[in-house]
Amino acid sequence: MPETLAKPSGSAKIIRITRNRQITIPQEYYKRLRFENDALCVFTDEGILIKPFKPVRARPSLAEIIDNWQGDYDQELIDWGTDVGKERVM
Numbered sequence: 001m002p003e004t005l006a007k008p009s010g011s012a013k014i015i016r017i018t019r020n021r022q023i024t025i026p027q028e029y030y031k032r033l034r035f036e037n038d039a040l041c042v043f044t045d046e047g048i049l050i051k052p053f054k055p056v057r058a059r060p061s062l063a064e065i066i067d068n069w070q071g072d073y074d075q076e077l078i079d080w081g082t083d084v085g086k087e088r089v090m
Contacts, residue, residue: 013026013029025039025050033051033052035052036052036054038052038053038054038055039052040052040053
């Protein structure tokens with residue numbers, strides 16, 4: 001006989017599982033936890049834990065570089081040496 005569960009109180013919600021074993025994260029949880037493209041799914045003794053996953057990049061994105069720019073860029077002249085072949089001098 002299947003176990004009958006009462007509706008949980010507080011911030012818990014009952015969600016459906018499709019025939020393809022898919023679930024939908026409730027919108028309020030999605031927004032509050034700031035989910036993006038990936039989720040970390042962990043099997044625990046109590047069940048499955050699903051939480052936002054933000055991969056760590058080796059390099060910052062262009063948007064991060066621009067956001068962190070302090071405005072202290074100074075153009076400098078680089079001496080590349082004298083022309084040795086068919087370089088075009090501007």
